[in-house]
Amino acid sequence: MASTTTSVETHKPIIEVHSATVRFCGDSGDGMQLAGTQMTNTSALIGNDIATFPDFPAEIRAPRGTKAGVSGFQIHFADTEIFTPGDRVDALVAMNPAALVTNLADLIPGGILIVNKDAFDEKSLKLAGYSGSPLEDGTLKAFQLFSVEMTRLTRLAVEGLGLSVKEADRCRNFYAMGLAFWLYDRPLDTTLRYIDAKFGKRPDVAEANRRALHAGYNYGETVEAFASQFRVNPAKLTPGKYRNITGNEATAWGLLAASKRSDCDLFYGTYPITPASDILHELAKHKNFGVRTFQAEDEIAAITSVIGAAFAGAMSVTGSSGPGIALKGEGIGLGVMTELPMLVINVQRGGPSTGLPTKTEQADLLQAVCGRNGECPAPVIAARSPADCFDVVLEAWRIAVRYMTPVFILTDGYIANGSEPWRIPEVDSLPSITVTHPGPITNGDKYLPYQRDERLSRPWAVPGTAGLQHRIGGLEKQDITGNVSYDPLNHEHMVHLRANKVAGIANDIPLQEVDGPEKGKLLVIGWGGTYGALATAVRKARAAGGAVAHCHLRYLNPMPRNLGEILKSYDKVLVPELNLGQLRLLLQGTYGVETVGLNKVQGKPFTVGEVEDKIKELLA
Amino acid sequence: MSTESALKVLTPGDFASDQDVRWCPGCGDYSILAQMKKVLAGIGAVRENTVFISGIGCSSRFPYYVDTYGIHSIHGRAPAVATGLKTVRPDLSVWVITGDGDGLSIGGNHLMHAIRRNLDMNIILFNNRIYGLTKGQYSPTSPLGKVTKSTPMGAIDNPLHPLSIAIGCEATFVARSIDVNIKHLEMVLHRAAEHRGTSFVEIYQNCNVFNDGAYNFATDRETKADTTLELEHGKPLIFGKDRNKGIRLHGMDPEVVELGKGISEDDLLFHDEKAPEPSLAYLLSRMRYPEFPEPIGVLRAVDAPRYEEMLNGQVAEAKKARGEGDLDKLFNSGDTWTVA
Numbered sequence: 001m002a003s004t005t006t007s008v009e010t011h012k013p014i015i016e017v018h019s020a021t022v023r024f025c026g027d028s029g030d031g032m033q034l035a036g037t038q039m040t041n042t043s044a045l046i047g048n049d050i051a052t053f054p055d056f057p058a059e060i061r062a063p064r065g066t067k068a069g070v071s072g073f074q075i076h077f078a079d080t081e082i083f084t085p086g087d088r089v090d091a092l093v094a095m096n097p098a099a100l101v102t103n104l105a106d107l108i109p110g111g112i113l114i115v116n117k118d119a120f121d122e123k124s125l126k127l128a129g130y131s132g133s134p135l136e137d138g139t140l141k142a143f144q145l146f147s148v149e150m151t152r153l154t155r156l157a158v159e160g161l162g163l164s165v166k167e168a169d170r171c172r173n174f175y176a177m178g179l180a181f182w183l184y185d186r187p188l189d190t191t192l193r194y195i196d197a198k199f200g201k202r203p204d205v206a207e208a209n210r211r212a213l214h215a216g217y218n219y220g221e222t223v224e225a226f227a228s229q230f231r232v233n234p235a236k237l238t239p240g241k242y243r244n245i246t247g248n249e250a251t252a253w254g255l256l257a258a259s260k261r262s263d264c265d266l267f268y269g270t271y272p273i274t275p276a277s278d279i280l281h282e283l284a285k286h287k288n289f290g291v292r293t294f295q296a297e298d299e300i301a302a303i304t305s306v307i308g309a310a311f312a313g314a315m316s317v318t319g320s321s322g323p324g325i326a327l328k329g330e331g332i333g334l335g336v337m338t339e340l341p342m343l344v345i346n347v348q349r350g351g352p353s354t355g356l357p358t359k360t361e362q363a364d365l366l367q368a369v370c371g372r373n374g375e376c377p378a379p380v381i382a383a384r385s386p387a388d389c390f391d392v393v394l395e396a397w398r399i400a401v402r403y404m405t406p407v408f409i410l411t412d413g414y415i416a417n418g419s420e421p422w423r424i425p426e427v428d429s430l431p432s433i434t435v436t437h438p439g440p441i442t443n444g445d446k447y448l449p450y451q452r453d454e455r456l457s458r459p460w461a462v463p464g465t466a467g468l469q470h471r472i473g474g475l476e477k478q479d480i481t482g483n484v485s486y487d488p489l490n491h492e493h494m495v496h497l498r499a500n501k502v503a504g505i506a507n508d509i510p511l512q513e514v515d516g517p518e519k520g521k522l523l524v525i526g527w528g529g530t531y532g533a534l535a536t537a538v539r540k541a542r543a544a545g546g547a548v549a550h551c552h553l554r555y556l557n558p559m560p561r562n563l564g565e566i567l568k569s570y571d572k573v574l575v576p577e578l579n580l581g582q583l584r585l586l587l588q589g590t591y592g593v594e595t596v597g598l599n600k601v602q603g604k605p606f607t608v609g610e611v612e613d614k615i616k617e618l619l620a
Numbered sequence: 621m622s623t624e625s626a627l628k629v630l631t632p633g634d635f636a637s638d639q640d641v642r643w644c645p646g647c648g649d650y651s652i653l654a655q656m657k658k659v660l661a662g663i664g665a666v667r668e669n670t671v672f673i674s675g676i677g678c679s680s681r682f683p684y685y686v687d688t689y690g691i692h693s694i695h696g697r698a699p700a701v702a703t704g705l706k707t708v709r710p711d712l713s714v715w716v717i718t719g720d721g722d723g724l725s726i727g728g729n730h731l732m733h734a735i736r737r738n739l740d741m742n743i744i745l746f747n748n749r750i751y752g753l754t755k756g757q758y759s760p761t762s763p764l765g766k767v768t769k770s771t772p773m774g775a776i777d778n779p780l781h782p783l784s785i786a787i788g789c790e791a792t793f794v795a796r797s798i799d800v801n802i803k804h805l806e807m808v809l810h811r812a813a814e815h816r817g818t819s820f821v822e823i824y825q826n827c828n829v830f831n832d833g834a835y836n837f838a839t840d841r842e843t844k845a846d847t848t849l850e851l852e853h854g855k856p857l858i859f860g861k862d863r864n865k866g867i868r869l870h871g872m873d874p875e876v877v878e879l880g881k882g883i884s885e886d887d888l889l890f891h892d893e894k895a896p897e898p899s900l901a902y903l904l905s906r907m908r909y910p911e912f913p914e915p916i917g918v919l920r921a922v923d924a925p926r927y928e929e930m931l932n933g934q935v936a937e938a939k940k941a942r943g944e945g946d947l948d949k950l951f952n953s954g955d956t957w958t959v960a
Contacts, residue, residue: 045957190955234959243956253951260947267708287938289945292707292931297733301700304693304730308673308704311691312712316704334694424956427947440668463689463705463712466668471637471683473692474676483639484684 012221013228014185019078020232021086022180024173025103026095026116027064028057028071031173035093036073038177042190044244044421047234048077051532053085053605054417058274058357065119065127067098077184079233083385083532085418087607091183093176095119095150097128104140113143114179116172118151146225150175150216157215158208167205171212178216185231188213238423245422247386247415248275251319251345252282254393256289259315262397262433267309267316269294269302274357275413276319276347299324303331303344310340311472313437313462315397319345321413322364323354326371332406333372336498338472339450339458341400341407343393344378348412348528350603359603360414362528363579368408369557369586375495377502379403380557382410384531387422389415392554398433403505404457410556412578414605415529436460441467449482455508456501503558512560516542516549522618523570525595527553527583530576530606537611546619556586564591572618574598576611632657635667637687643678648799648825652746653685655802659809660686670713673702675722677753679746679825682717696727699734699743703927706739710928713813714741721751724760724780735789737927738817744809745782745822750831768830783905783919786820787898793819794901794920799826800839804850804916811918817926837909838916847909851917856888859913867907874907893921 024035033054043050053074062069076086091112094100096119107113120133134140135147154175158168174191181188191213199206220226245253259266268283268291270276284293292314296302302318310316320328325346335342348364350356364371368380379399383392389411396407438459441447449470450458461468470482478485479493514523516538526534531552538550551566553559567573567587575584576598584595598614600606635657643649660670670688674680676695683690689712693701698716706714716734723731723745734743750768751757757770761782765774786794793815797808805823812819824835837847849859849867857867858879866888868877877883892900901920908914939945 041955045955047957047959237959239959241952241956241958243951243954253947256945256950257947260945265708267704269704286945286950287935288942289947290935290939291945292935294704294707294931296700296703297729300697301703301730301733304697304700305704305707307693308691308701308706309708310704311671311689311701312705312708314704314708330694331697338691424951427951463671463709464669469637469667469687469689471672471690471692473683473690474694475692 012226014231015228016231016233018080018232019076019082020091020184020230021074021076021089022091022093022184023072023074023089023103023106024093024176024180025070025072025099026173027099028059028061028069029064030071030095031170032071032073032095035173035177035180036075038191038194039180039186040075040419041244042181042186043075043077043232044242045190046186048079048232049082049235049237050075050077050244050420051082051085052076052419053414056358065096065098065124067102067128070099070102072099072103077232079235081235081237083535084605084608087609091180093180095172095176097124097130097134100134101128101130107143109142111143112146112183113140114146114148114176116150116176117147118149148179148219153215153219154212157211161204161208163204163208168208171208174209174212175216178213178218179220182217182220183226183229185229188217237421240423242421242423244419245387245390246278246417246419247383247389247411248278248347248417249282250387250389250422251393251409251411251416252279254390255283255317256286256291257390257427257430258394258397258433259289259291260427261394261430262315262401262435264313264315264435265290265292267292267294267306267314268319269296269305269309269316270319271296271299271302271324273321273324275349275416276321276324276345278416279319279345279347299327300331303328303335306342307331307335307338307340310335310342311338311463313460316341317343317345319347321347321349322351322367325364325367329372332378333374333376334474335406336372336376336378337474339404341404341460343396343400343409344406345409345411347416348410350601356603358413360412360529360605361578361601361603362410362412362530363582363601364410365527365556365579365582366585368410375499377499378406378408378557379502379505380408380410381555382528382553383415384528384552384554386415386418386420390422394431394433398431399505399508401433401435401460402457402508403455403501404460405502410528412529437462437465438468440465448480450477451480452497455504456497506558506561509555509560511562512551512553512566514549514551514566517547518549519569520547520549521570522546522548522572522574522615523567524548524550524574524576524611524615525553525567525583525587526576527556530578533606533608533611534576536608537615540608540612541615541619546615548615548619553583556583559590567591567593572596574614574618576606576614578605630661630665630667632661635660635665635686635688637685639684641685642681644829646828647678648748648827649679649682649746651799651802652744652805652823652825653682655806655809657686658806659813662810663813665713669711670715671705672715672717673698673705674717675727677719677722679717679719680722696722696725697730698722699727699730702741703734703737703739706741707928707931710740710932716741716743718743718745720745720747720749720761720782721759724782724785732785732789735786735791735818735820738792738924739927740816740818742812742819742821744812745820746825747782747822748825748827748831749834750827752827752830756830781905782822784902787902787905787920790898791820791920792817792922792924793918794905795819795918796822796824796916798824798835798838798848798916801916808917811921815921817924838914847913849907849913849915851891851893851904851915851919853891853893853918856885856890858885858888867912874903874912876912893918895920896922
């Protein structure tokens with residue numbers, strides 16, 4: 001796939017490749033997330049399609065040099081459309097032995113391995129479990145090893161700026177970036193702009209980082225070790241204006257947009273939890289959009305504050321991750337019972353209990369669909385990629401107000417922290433969301449808070465409206481009047497009403513689309529953040545001649561009307577999930593179809609290869 | 621809103637909902653409901669601008685019985701529900717109705733945080749020292765040794781004292797009254813309604829089914845003048861049937877003294893509900909029967925910034941400084957690129 005051309009600007013040949021995957025890894029204080037983010041932004045700006053995978057430990061600072069403290073950031077950039085951050089890496093930058101030992105398995109044979117030679121001292125080697133130095137014993141001979149004295153060279157680069165040794169060493173990530181940027185022919189200007197903006201108040205630090213970045217870049221250019229550079233040309237994406245966006249940013253911006261398009265001020269009541277907190281951080285920055293953010297005393301206060309705000313007429317939203325959603329369960333039940341519109345965002349992580357706070361999983365599907373007491377139906381929709389979070393939020397709010405119900409939005413740690421190019425929409429072209437509140441009653445007629453429209457939705461009467469005084473709450477309500485009722489038949493009637501209301505949403509959502517043949521040997525069906533791996537694997541399998549289709553669910557409760565028919569159109573149905581088979585259970589229960597599972601619960605997303613292998617096995 | 625309804629002066633009866641009140645006959649809640657309706661009429665409340673929010677328990681059925689907006693929410697969480705509501709709609713008059721179990725046990729955390737945020741709302745805690753709705757288990761305010769269905773050998777949890785907790789959370793308004801002392805109760809609720817900030821009111825309330833007579837000492841005609849002390853701002857702490865007893869400070873501690881015999885009113889502790897330091901209010905909250913008469917009335921009433929004003933103030937400030945949020949501008953900020 002590569003062709004060699006000689007560049008006029010540099011001394012070394014540039015090899016054009018269609019895509020590359022680079023991973024920075026080091027200690028959790030080494031600035032690896034920053035290095036990855038910078039390379040991402042630069043790659044996005046030069047027009048590559050990108051997908052990223054930040055992977056960091058739950059401990060803020062595990063002991064230095066230990067395997068527990070290794071933090072990594074992977075970026076995949078390409079001249080074609082891509083959906084995943086890549087299975088294996090072409091180039092690995094390892095800042096210490098612990099980072100090397102925990103990441104080496106993902107480097108392709110013959111791949112580029114850049115290590116900070118200075119960090120391979122006896123103590124660090126021992127912490128990583130090495131008995132000798134892998135840089136010298138030949139164990140790395142399958143790779144193109146570049147052993148660079150990053151610490152010493154960084155210190156030399158910043159000499160004379162009056163920085164302490166510690167401050168100087170903190171610039172090492174910029175040195176590593178510079179080298180990686182040279183290797184993949186990325187311009188430095190985006191990162192130089194970032195340095196100006198970020199370190200403007202510390203001119204000495206800014207200058208040190210600039211020098212370290214250039215030093216790394218020039219090292220690649222000058223030193224004879226590197227024979228060539230690589231280049232990845234811009235991708236042919238749909239025309240438009242783009243920016244890079246993470247899932248949590250897209251979620252927060254989606255909330256701002258939904259608030260604007262429904263002309264309903266946003267109230268975000270939440271309690272900090274990884275990996276959902278960044279939604280709060282982002283919203284808290286934008287109070288000029290009329291956003292009220294409320295950091296509650298706990299998860300239960302978060303959801304109940306949202307119920308109060310919803311009663312008041314606000315666009316009310318809470319966000320959390322699995323353990324927090326568990327605590328919110330009773331409150332969500334109250335939301336379902338009181339039939340108030342609100343959004344519940346679950347940025348899923350590895351569970352159960354505290355589980356794996358910084359790692360991804362999609363094991364909260366049944367929690368969202370079923371995880372409350374009583375017959376407590378709530379719509380559930382899931383985002384499939386970072387940018388998709390934006391659209392999903394708008395759609396969820398449309399459903400919430402149209403059907404007067406809490407709506408679950410499922411994302412996960414992988415898409416929340418991962419990023420991809422987002423085609424910036426024109427705000428006026430976004431769907432507008434109609435919110436209506438009944439007006440005052442002044443002729444003495446009684447207001448009926450549980451009288452329903454054709455969609456079985458009740459009115460959203462807000463305090464302050466004369467004549468509409470009414471009481472809602474968790475006790476069962478008499479149909480139409482909303483008075484407390486223990487009548488057995490009324491309860492059964494109301495249970496059916498609430499169930500039918502949510503089931504009826506199926507008439508208001510698009511039919512399920514299928515990528516690939518309408519009938520065939522195999523259907524791969526998934527939901528949420530596995531989209532990229534599944535779509536890529538299925539397309540590869542089809543390119544190799546397999547009759548394989550892919551359908552990816554956004555709507556998990558209710559499911560699209562045509563899904564049963566789709567499932568019956570293929571000989572076999574494969575359901576890959578980052579859980580033990582929760583969607584399978586729902587498909588089996590709803591449609592009675594036999595399915596095959598591909599399940600992984602390692603706190604990591606699927607690789608394309610894993611899905612491809614399973615497809616091959618089923619087609620054989 | 622029609623002019624007619626806006627001009628009409630509402631009576632207590634106008635605040636009654638069409639629902640049958642279903643508390644046990646003789647329950648102290650009836651009196652509280654009656655005084656509340658009087659106070660709402662008295663302060664010129666508008667039905668549609670008033671919201672009652674409750675948790676779970678006998679007291680928490682309250683919202684069904686008033687013709688206002690209301691939420692009967694879940695156990696202990698009413699203060700958090702009210703926080704969301706009041707934050708979004710600072711114009712509404714918001715009342716939280718809770719009990720000793722609801723507010724101090726399962727909802728203790730929310731109560732504490734609602735009080736420290738000082739939103740402009742009223743928290744009315746009905747304290748009958750028992751779990752009524754779940755039929756007679758001891759509550760967080762039940763005294764040590766209390767024999768109930770769940771404590772056949774006597775309660776071994778030290779009781780909580782609601783006013784001390786409220787003052788510990790820097791409450792800006794703290795008061796206590798008694799269900800059957802209707803004039804006093806009306807006065808206290810009125811004061812609470814007028815306070816700007818979170819008002820916390822404890823009402824001694826009788827449960828004649830599961831804990832009858834818990835407050836006999838304070839309600840008995842024969843003894844109440846000696847066992848309770850009505851607080852008045854700026855006045856000395858005097859009590860007793862013959863108004864001949866008072867509270868004096870002995871070092872840091874209060875002591876009961878008899879007037880005359882060389883002790884005059886000037887020697888007594890004077891009540892200052894506006895004292896910026898909550899120490900005096902805390903001291904009052906720790907005066908308990910039988911060692912002391914129990915103070916009723918307003919222990920503390922001070923002014924402090926309110927959460928909803930500060931939050932909405934930040935929103936207004938952000939709009940002023942940066943202009944009304946512009947999504948197109950936000951989306952196009954930072955690094956972007958164009959694909960042709």
